[in-house]
Amino acid sequence: MMNKRTIHFIAGARPNFMKIAPIVQAILRGTEQYPNSERNLQFDIVHTGQHYDNNMSKIFFKDLGIPEPRYNLEVGSGTHAEQTARIMIEYEKVLINSKPELIIVVGDVNSTIACSLTARKMGIPVGHVEAGLRSFDMEMPEEINRKLTDVISDLLFVTEESGLTNLRREGIEESRIHFVGNVMIDTLLKQLDGLDSGKYKPNDQIAKFLEQGDKYAVLTLHRQLNVDTRGTFEKIWGALTEISEDIRMLFLSHPRTKSRVEEFKVSTNRITTIDPIGYMDMLHAVRGATMVLTDSGGLQEETTVLGVPCITIRENTERPSTIEIGTNYLVGTDPQRIFSVAQQILGGNAKEGKVPPLWDGNAAERIVDVIIDYMNKSLLSG
Ligand code: UD1
Numbered sequence: 560m561m562n563k564r565t566i567h568f569i570a571g572a573r574p575n576f577m578k579i580a581p582i583v584q585a586i587l588r589g590t591e592q593y594p595n596s597e598r599n600l601q602f603d604i605v606h607t608g609q610h611y612d613n614n615m616s617k618i619f620f621k622d623l624g625i626p627e628p629r630y631n632l633e634v635g636s637g638t639h640a641e642q643t644a645r646i647m648i649e650y651e652k653v654l655i656n657s658k659p660e661l662i663i664v665v666g667d668v669n670s671t672i673a674c675s676l677t678a679r680k681m682g683i684p685v686g687h688v689e690a691g692l693r694s695f696d697m698e699m700p701e702e703i704n705r706k707l708t709d710v711i712s713d714l715l716f717v718t719e720e721s722g723l724t725n726l727r728r729e730g731i732e733e734s735r736i737h738f739v740g741n742v743m744i745d746t747l748l749k750q751l752d753g754l755d756s757g758k759y760k761p762n763d764q765i766a767k768f769l770e771q772g773d774k775y776a777v778l779t780l781h782r783q784l785n786v787d788t789r790g791t792f793e794k795i796w797g798a799l800t801e802i803s804e805d806i807r808m809l810f811l812s813h814p815r816t817k818s819r820v821e822e823f824k825v826s827t828n829r830i831t832t833i834d835p836i837g838y839m840d841m842l843h844a845v846r847g848a849t850m851v852l853t854d855s856g857g858l859q860e861e862t863t864v865l866g867v868p869c870i871t872i873r874e875n876t877e878r879p880s881t882i883e884i885g886t887n888y889l890v891g892t893d894p895q896r897i898f899s900v901a902q903q904i905l906g907g908n909a910k911e912g913k914v915p916p917l918w919d920g921n922a923a924e925r926i927v928d929v930i931i932d933y934m935n936k937s938l939l940s941g
Contacts, residue, residue, distance in 0.1 A: 564600055564934050567662040567678075570628075571607030571646070571670025574743075574857050576619035577838065578665035578688055579604065581745035581923035583625060589927060597931050603629035605653065607646045607670040611635055612814065618837040623746065639669060639700060646673035654681050660934060664708060665689055665742075667701035667856075667877075672708050679711045684937075688742060688926065690715035691722025692856075692877035698784060701856075705877070714933060716926050718742075718860075719880040719915050739925040740917030743857050744864050748920040750842055764833045765840045768809050774849050776806050776901075778830065781813035782854040785872060789823050791892055795872055796825045798894035799852065802901045803829040806849060811835055850904045852897070859887045864918060868909040870900050886912035 566586075568579045589598030606628035610616045620627070632649035634642060646669065654677065662678045664671045665688040675685040687708050694702050706729075709715060715731065717723055718741040726736050753759060761769070768775070778799060786792050799808065810832045812820070817834075820827060836844075842861075845851055850868045851858055859878050862869035863885025871881075874891045881887035886909065890896045903909070917925075 564661075565657075565659040566600060566602040566930070567659045567674075568602055568604045569607065569650075569662060569664045569670060569674040570604065571609035571634075572666075572668040573610050573615050573619065573835070574855075575665050575668065575670065576616070576623060576625060577746045577857065578742045579663070580619075580623040580625050581742050581749065582663065582688070582926055585923040585927045597935060598927075600927075600930070600934075603657070603659070605630045605632065605650065605674070607650070607674065608633040608635055609642060609646070609668060609670045612835075614835045614837065615814070622838040623750070643669045643673045646670055647677045650674050650677045651681070654678060654683065658683060660684070660937070661686060661714075661930065663688060663930075664712075667692070667705040667708070669700070669704065672704040675708045675711055684713040684933075685711060686714035686716060686926075686930065686933075687712040688716045689718055689722075691717045691724075691726040691736070692719075693721070693725045694873075694875040694877040696875050700783065702877070714929060716922075716929070718918075718922070719878065721877075721879045737925070737929045738917065739929065740919060740922035741860060741915075742922045742926070743860055744918040745920050745923050746838075747842065747861055747864055750839060751846075754839060754843055754846075759839055759843070761843055762836060762840050765809075765836060765844055768807075768831055768833075769844070769847065772807065773847070774806060775847075776802065776808045777844050777848045777851045777853075778808055778810040779813065779851075779853045779855050779858060780810075780872065781816050782873065783815070785854050785892065786816045786819045792819055792823055793825060794894050795892055795897070798897040800826070800829055801894075801898055802852070805901075805905055807831070808852075809833070809844060811841070811844075850901065850909070852901070859885075860918075862886055863912055864914055866912060868904045870897060870904070872897060880915040884913050884915045886910060 570579050634645040663686045664675050715736045717738045808830045810830045846865045852870045854872045859881040863881045869887045871889050888900050
């Protein structure tokens with residue numbers, strides 16, 4: 560029997576959990592089906608604690624059936640430097656005691672760069688899931704995290720064609736790049752089956768909102784650039800309030816935005832506002848929506864696969880395939896533009912979208928194949 564080889568999966572912020580879930584499950588399936596083969600991989604989940612509220616973290620482990628983390632670094636909130644530094648210090652301690660053969664990071668949050676930088680400097684290879692995405696906006700902390708993580712990663716797992724183009728333009732060697740598809744969509748397709756299994760019951764707030772009629776919009780907004788400056792936030796909120804005259808709107812309020820709503824004292828009278836919800840409730844609400852308004856990355860992709868029109872309230876997107884192929888509209892933060900695209904959708908004139916290549920539910924299996932191949936080669940080269 561081969562020795563088991565250990566991988567660390569890093570997750571810290573809400574969007575990370577959906578991305579590690581299918582890879583972890585693909586490994587568990589391989590280990591169960593082929594216990595005496597190279598598919599028998601051992602892994603530990605490392606939760607940095609960047610997000611810590613139940614409905615920003617624990618609920619996703621439950622909804623997605625992710626095993627408990629072996630390590631919780633419990634770093635909590637702080638400035639970018641404080642948070643990134645705390646993760647690095649705590650993760651280094653873990654790595655000193657248990658050196659994995661590979662770590663897998665996902666997305667573009669502070670936990671992603673903090674852990675990859677720590678591991679790489681200790682000579683531990685890094686795989687980055689969702690590599691190559693670029694908004695070309697260095698004002699976004701996520702863009703800085705993405706670019707730095709890609710430069711130091713050994714395996715770059717790409718979700719869409721723009722990612723390939725970007726990495727090649729940045730001079731990354733072809734041998735490091737793997738176009739595997741989108742793990743976020745693996746999770747979505749799997750959990751859709753769960754929604755229809757008869758076992759799922761929506762939480763009371765969602766059930767109550769949905770009972771009031773089929774026509775509604777779902778809103779999420781949390782980007783630092785959109786919500787942390789009063790002028791920008793008030794402008795966007797004004798457009799949303801105007802749209803809510805024509806369609807009921809459900810706002811899933813992120814803790815960052817909740818604080819700003821209180822600080823800037825904007826009116827939420829017309830917009831039904833609730834705290835963040837779990838994955839299944841979100842999927843249920845989004846798939847039945849007339850439209851989604853958001854500044855999230857993942858929702859741009861999920862709406863494209865669900866065929867739900869999406870209005871992205873940002874000046875740029877690192878996920879251009881959702882616009883070129885899918886149902887997404889990039890509208891910026893100009894209130895008039897946000898309002899007019901919403902009117903177009905409400906008038907029944909939304910564009911038809913298609914699903915981008917390899918967003919087929921099998922991305923995690925492809926990633927595991929690449930990992931095994933990589934480990935076999937490292938074993939050979941000693
Ligand atoms: C982070 C990511 C962002 C991602 C988002 C998803 C970075 C740089 N940003 O942004 O890319 O889209 O997560 O949610 O990593 N808070 C709580 N409870 C929690 C977590 C946070 O109340 O469980 C509050 C704290 O006041 C904290 C604030 O939310 O200061 C912001 O959290 P933070 O993790 O710094 O950034 P996000 O805005 O969540």
